[in-house]
Amino acid sequence: MKHTQFTDNNGSFSVEHPENTSYLYFPLASEKGLKSCVTPILGGDSKLDQETFLLEPVSSENLHSNRATRNFWLKSDDGRITSITGASDEQESRKFTPDQEKCILHAGFMWHCLERTSSAPALKLRIVSFVPWNNNVEIMHIAIQNQSEKVQNLTPYAAIPIYGRSADNLRDHRNVTSMLHRVETEANGITVCPTMSFDERGHRKNHTVYYVYGFSSLGQKPERFYPTVEKFIGEGGSYTHPRAVYESFNGVPCGTSVAGKEAIGAFAFPEISLDPGQGIQYAILLGADTDRDEIRKIYEEYSSVEKIQAALDETIRYWAEKVNVTFHTGNPDQDMFMKWVCFQPYLRRIYGCSFLPHHDYGRGGRGWRDLWQDCLSLLLMDPQNVGKMIENNYGGVRIDGTNATIIGNGEGNFIADRNNITRVWMDHALWPLITTQLYIDQTGDIDILNRKVPYFKDAQTERGRLRDQLWSSEQGNKQMTQADVIYKGSILEHLLIQQLSAFYEIGEHNIYRLRDADWNDALDMAPDRGESVAFTCAYAGNLRNLARMIRLLEAYSGQSETELLYEIQILLGHDRALYDSISRKSEILHKYVKSCRHTISGQRFLISYASLASDLELKAEWLTEHIRNQEWICGQENEGWFNSYYDNHGQAVERYSKKPGDVRMMLTGQVFAIMGQVASPQQIRQIVTGADRYLYRKDIGGYRLNTDFQELKFDMGRMFGFAYGEKENGAVFSHMTVMFAYALYQRGFAREGWKALRTLADTALDFDTSHIYPGIPEYFRSDGRGMYHYLTGAASWFMLTMITQVFGVRGEAGNLLMEPKLTAEQFDETGTASVQLTFAGKEFTVTYINSEHKEYGNYITGSATCNQAYLKIDSPNYTVLSRETIIALPSRNNHIVIHLV
Numbered sequence: 001m002k003h004t005q006f007t008d009n010n011g012s013f014s015v016e017h018p019e020n021t022s023y024l025y026f027p028l029a030s031e032k033g034l035k036s037c038v039t040p041i042l043g044g045d046s047k048l049d050q051e052t053f054l055l056e057p058v059s060s061e062n063l064h065s066n067r068a069t070r071n072f073w074l075k076s077d078d079g080r081i082t083s084i085t086g087a088s089d090e091q092e093s094r095k096f097t098p099d100q101e102k103c104i105l106h107a108g109f110m111w112h113c114l115e116r117t118s119s120a121p122a123l124k125l126r127i128v129s130f131v132p133w134n135n136n137v138e139i140m141h142i143a144i145q146n147q148s149e150k151v152q153n154l155t156p157y158a159a160i161p162i163y164g165r166s167a168d169n170l171r172d173h174r175n176v177t178s179m180l181h182r183v184e185t186e187a188n189g190i191t192v193c194p195t196m197s198f199d200e201r202g203h204r205k206n207h208t209v210y211y212v213y214g215f216s217s218l219g220q221k222p223e224r225f226y227p228t229v230e231k232f233i234g235e236g237g238s239y240t241h242p243r244a245v246y247e248s249f250n251g252v253p254c255g256t257s258v259a260g261k262e263a264i265g266a267f268a269f270p271e272i273s274l275d276p277g278q279g280i281q282y283a284i285l286l287g288a289d290t291d292r293d294e295i296r297k298i299y300e301e302y303s304s305v306e307k308i309q310a311a312l313d314e315t316i317r318y319w320a321e322k323v324n325v326t327f328h329t330g331n332p333d334q335d336m337f338m339k340w341v342c343f344q345p346y347l348r349r350i351y352g353c354s355f356l357p358h359h360d361y362g363r364g365g366r367g368w369r370d371l372w373q374d375c376l377s378l379l380l381m382d383p384q385n386v387g388k389m390i391e392n393n394y395g396g397v398r399i400d401g402t403n404a405t406i407i408g409n410g411e412g413n414f415i416a417d418r419n420n421i422t423r424v425w426m427d428h429a430l431w432p433l434i435t436t437q438l439y440i441d442q443t444g445d446i447d448i449l450n451r452k453v454p455y456f457k458d459a460q461t462e463r464g465r466l467r468d469q470l471w472s473s474e475q476g477n478k479q480m481t482q483a484d485v486i487y488k489g490s491i492l493e494h495l496l497i498q499q500l501s502a503f504y505e506i507g508e509h510n511i512y513r514l515r516d517a518d519w520n521d522a523l524d525m526a527p528d529r530g531e532s533v534a535f536t537c538a539y540a541g542n543l544r545n546l547a548r549m550i551r552l553l554e555a556y557s558g559q560s561e562t563e564l565l566y567e568i569q570i571l572l573g574h575d576r577a578l579y580d581s582i583s584r585k586s587e588i589l590h591k592y593v594k595s596c597r598h599t600i601s602g603q604r605f606l607i608s609y610a611s612l613a614s615d616l617e618l619k620a621e622w623l624t625e626h627i628r629n630q631e632w633i634c635g636q637e638n639e640g641w642f643n644s645y646y647d648n649h650g651q652a653v654e655r656y657s658k659k660p661g662d663v664r665m666m667l668t669g670q671v672f673a674i675m676g677q678v679a680s681p682q683q684i685r686q687i688v689t690g691a692d693r694y695l696y697r698k699d700i701g702g703y704r705l706n707t708d709f710q711e712l713k714f715d716m717g718r719m720f721g722f723a724y725g726e727k728e729n730g731a732v733f734s735h736m737t738v739m740f741a742y743a744l745y746q747r748g749f750a751r752e753g754w755k756a757l758r759t760l761a762d763t764a765l766d767f768d769t770s771h772i773y774p775g776i777p778e779y780f781r782s783d784g785r786g787m788y789h790y791l792t793g794a795a796s797w798f799m800l801t802m803i804t805q806v807f808g809v810r811g812e813a814g815n816l817l818m819e820p821k822l823t824a825e826q827f828d829e830t831g832t833a834s835v836q837l838t839f840a841g842k843e844f845t846v847t848y849i850n851s852e853h854k855e856y857g858n859y860i861t862g863s864a865t866c867n868q869a870y871l872k873i874d875s876p877n878y879t880v881l882s883r884e885t886i887i888a889l890p891s892r893n894n895h896i897v898i899h900l901v
Contacts, residue, residue: 004767004774006332010320011339012108013774019086019095019103021771022064025357026112027347027790028129034136034287035355038112038129039063040105041087042070046138046286047167047355050363051197054138054210054288056163057170059360067239068161070129072142072284075245076121077153077271084116084125084142089241107773109319109343111312122148124279132311133318137287137298141308145279152274157245158222158284159232160265164192164210166199173198179260180206185225185267187254188299189213189285192263207290212265217281217305222267224251229262242266281305322346324381324843326836327802330828334761338802340775344795345377351791358778358788368396368405369519369793372431377796379435379442380803380837387448390439394432394453394494399479399487399565399596400463401501403428404456414456414477424464426505427518427535429498433542436491437549438800442839444814444883446556449495449549452488455479462593463505464515470598481602492550493564496612499542500571503619504589507531508650510582510626512539519736520668520705522719522728526648530716533631534644534669536623541676543620547613552813554609562612566603567595572615579622624678632683635663639690640683644669648715665694666706667736675743684744688752691740699769700725701732701780702759703740725782732780734760734794738801745805750821750856757801807835808878809846816840816886818864818898819878820848824855840883843892850900862901867894 005014018024018040025044028036036046036055043063047053056068072084083091086103094101106113111130118125124145131138146152169177180194192210196203215221226232226244231251234243243249244266251268252258265286272280283305289295302308323342327335348370354362366374371393378386396404396414402424404414440446457479461468478486489497507513507529514530517523523530554560570592578584631643635656644666645653654664670687673679679687695704708730713720719728727733737756744753763780764770770777770786776794777786804810806826808819816839827833827850834847850859860876867889871879879898 004765006336006774007106008108009326009336010108010323011336011343011774012106013336014107015105015767015773017095017103018105021767023060023357023771023785024773025063025789026107026773027351027356028110028112028131028138029347029350030131030136031133031350032136034131034138035351036131036138037356039069040103040114042085042114042127042129042140043067043087044069044357045163048136048288050168050354051166052208052288053163053165053167054286056161057167057360058357060357063357069239070140070284070286071159071239072127072140072282073157073159073242073245074121074123074144075155075157075248080121081246082118082121082123082125083240084127084144085114086116087240089238092240108316109323110315117147121152122146123152128312130312130315132302133315135298135301136289137285137302139302139308139311140284140286141305141312142282142284143279144274144281146274146276149276151276153271154274155248155271156269156282158212158214158265158267158269158282159226159239159242160212160284160286161229161239162190162192162210162212162263162265164194164263166197169198178262181259181261181263183227183258183261183263185227185252185254185256187221188215189222189267190225190227190263190265208288209290209292209295210263210288211286211295213285213299214267214269215283215303216269216272220270222254223270224268225254225256226251226266226268227256227258227263229264232264232266283308319343319346322382324836324838325799325803327807328828328832328834329822329826330833331826333765334758337761337765337774338799340773341795341798342377342381344775344790344792345374345381345799348791348793348795349374353791356790359791366407368403368407368425368428369431371407372435373793373796375435376438376800379438380799383442383838386439387443387445390436390448391451391453391491394491396456397432397494397498398457398460399455399497399600400461400593401429401498402460402463404458422460422464423516425517425521426502426512426515426532427538429502430535430538430542432498433495433546436495437545438811440549440552441813442811444811446549446553446813449492449553450490450557450562452490453494454486454488455494461597463501463589466597468598480599482599483602485602487565487600487602489565490562492553492562493568495546496564497568497571499539499546499616500568501589501592502539503543504571504585504592506582506585507646508582509630509646510580510585511646512536514645517717520717520719520728522722523645523717525714525717526646529646529648529650531646532644533627533642533646534666534672537627537642537669537676537678538672539676540620540623540627540678541672543616543623544677547616547620550609550613550616560610561606561608563604563606566601566605567592569605570595572607572612576618576622579619627673627678628680631669635686635690636693638686639693640686641665641690642669642673642679642687645716647713653716661708661710663694663707664709665690667691667695667703667733667740668705671736671740671743674747675739677747681747684747684749688744688749697732698759699763700782700784701734701737701763702756703732703737704730705733705736706730723782727779727781727787731782731787732760732763734776734779735792735797738776738794738797742797742801742805745801745821750806751823753801753805753821754823754826757798757806760798803835803837807833807846807848809835809837809839809844811839812880814840814883816844816881817878818846818881818896820898820900821856822848822850824850824853827853840886841891842886842889842894844894844896846896846898848898848900852901854900859900862899864896864898866896
């Protein structure tokens with residue numbers, strides 16, 4: 001039995017014998033771009049980008065099959081061999097008999113420590129791995145201590161295989177690209193500088209130098225080198241039984257050059273003699289850079305174990321300060337779990353969706369949804385410059401309401417799509433509005449809606465149906481007017497185009513078309529007749545929220561009208577009779593997208609805020625009524641749910657049946673019906689009953705994404721080709737479960753929402769079930785194992801839900817509102833629960849005291865103080881701190897205490 005033990009208040013933890021659990025890996029990265037991951041035997045890889053892999057790229061299945069790991073060997077004078085990482089034939093053969101060798105992992109944000117005790121020879125061993133937050137170098141800090149009662153003579157060897165090329169070359173000319181390697185042995189270690197970057201589309205001269213350097217705490221440098229894999233492992237040898245170590249090969253001296261071979265940063269240090277209790281330390285630096293002077297500077301910056309310890313301390317401090325949200329409830333382990341959830345959005349910003357073992361797709365960058373959902377967490381933790389980031393992000397919206405789908409390096413760098421495939425995800429217009437609404441509420445910056453930004457332009461036009469034959473890449477990626485001028489429209493205009501164009505793109509059931517998929521990318525085989533009821537509900541909520549934002553803008557700006565692009569007029573107005581007509585709505589959309597196929601007029605017209613808001617509200621009301629009347633499914637007594645989709649045959653995907661195993665229910669439609677205020681309170685209660693009956697599995701994380709349809713269903717999506725319980729087909733998909741919780745909290749169903757969150761957290765923390773380090777995975781598969789760890793939008797939504805809904809600490813037009821929805825079990829034994837966070841640039845601790853341990857729904861606000869000054873109580877359910885009051889507060893140590901009675 002293995003358990004995760006938290007060891008401090010920043011989420012640091014320990015696990016005994018992690019090497020006995022498969023698929024474990026841990027992220028180590030810098031803000032500058034180096035992205036590493038390490039396994040319990042220091043496998044994993046390290047890279048700057050798709051073209052620059054220092055270590056061989058790994059996918060999840062390589063983690064237990066590939067032993068080309070980072071390694072550090074010790075050979076004693078009696079011939080005994082020890083791998084400090086545990087990656088030797090002998091140690092692996094006895095790893096399930098832990099009495100002979102004990103291993104404990106200690107880890108925290110961006111640092112990883114393996115402690116190993118060996119009985120033969122008697123040694124205490126430690127390797128700390130980390131990447132300094134501000135430099136592109138991975139550091140292994142190794143400590144060795146003699147625990148025997150006699151002198152031990154040891155010869156240390158470092159061995160880091162150097163891949164040194166693009167990930168594409170793993171299966172594309174692997175051997176050929178090794179012939180490009182030019183390997184040098186230097187006083188500090190080994191460098192590899194390939195002659196070129198091999199690419200049959202056009203080879204390029206290479207300037208990147210890959211290096212592995214090392215030294216000891218006594219100032220010793222390597223004395224024998226093994227610069228190629230063949231030289232190190234020897235004929236017939238292996239990475240776990242290298243003949244250079246086992247047979248003490250002589251190696252080559254400093255100054256040796258080797259060309260055209262697979263490289264390895266392998267070298268031997270001088271033999272050391274350790275008295276009983278005596279220790280020695282070593283450091284291994286590995287990295288890549290295009291500037292040899294920069295490499296020399298890196299080496300000098302970390303040229304002693306004292307400097308390395310200082311860098312480690314600084315890195316730990318840096319990331320701890322970044323994760324500036326702290327929860328205190330009645331469950332300390334879940335509080336520490338939330339530290340990791342809050343850290344995960346930083347990891348996704350660094351790694352994108354391509355650079356951890358389970359995330360082995362694409363070539364880097366983030367997707368459109370990632371861009372906007374990651375901003376949610378930034379608004380809660382690090383809101384500086386988020387406004388500008390949001391402005392830049394709107395530059396990815398096309399004039400037809402679709403958008404670029406891949407975000408390159410830097411802000412405002414958009415790419416049409418991965419692999420140059422023209423696709424339209426019908427949910428993409430949803431997320432910018434959700435993020436912008438949170439930004440306005442958190443900051444009070446309603447004027448962001450008036451800021452003008454350009455539109456994205458490429459060959460894709462008329463919402464992906466046609467190719468603009470008049471456009472070429474030389475014209476740039478900005479939408480032009482007929483006068484050949486870059487057009488800029490307000491962010492409000494961008495939002496209107498996104499929401500309104502989606503409203504008119506409907507299928508035969510007058511529901512928004514699915515197109516190539518929605519949030520569930522695996523629903524990708526119903527492009528002709530598929531419709532997404534789930535996200536039609538979500539867009540109904542968006543229309544309501546955009547109307548609210550427009551009325552807020554009118555109230556704060558003192559203006560009654562705004563300017564919009566002339567072509568948009570056709571999307572506005574109309575009456576309910578038109579909304580019922582599928583053909584007329586389709587004609588309107590066609591007329592609009594045709595009017596802006598290549599260029600636009602650039603002319604504008606005036607329209608009142610009031611009429612805009614009323615128009616959006618009318619559309620939202622029509623959608624709500626239409627979905628309630630058409631899509632509701634009655635189940636058994638007191639249960640029901642909404643149909644979520646129509647397939648490519650135009651058939652409803654969900655149904656109730658009295659036949660055992662024949663019920664079809666999907667969580668997604670219920671989430672957005674609740675969140676979009678389509679579901680009535682009575683329907684929400686019935687949805688929860690149905691979800692508990694057909695979807696809930698406490699032992700594997702909670703709410704599954706769907707029931708077992710028991711067919712491949714090629715008229716809907718690839719998800720039905722997956723085994724049931726895997727990924728999108730019936731797994732507990734954390735992202736949607738968290739959004740289910742968020743929606744329930746938002747509508748006042750706190751106990752039901754907490755059930756969803758708590759089950760996810762409990763399963764993630766149950767190491768023997770989830771087999772993952774702390775944090776929320778993308779999903780839990782059919783046996784409860786956590787999958788696709790770290791890089792998931794579920795983290796941002798979990799954090800958002802806990803702060804703004806569970807603790808109820810959230811912005812409202814820039815003011816701070818506190819409306820707790822904590823259940824009785826979430827308070828500690830004294831009846832206290834608190835959250836520390838930053839709001840409006842000020843640090844707050846918000847503490848709720850529920851001394852009578854009342855359940856949610858039974859308590860109201862009795863009194864509230866801020867820095868011991870009493871606050872006015874305007875409502876029994878919430879307390880408000882005005883923006884003016886917040887501005888006058890000190891930057892730190894602001895304490896709000898609310899007594900619940």
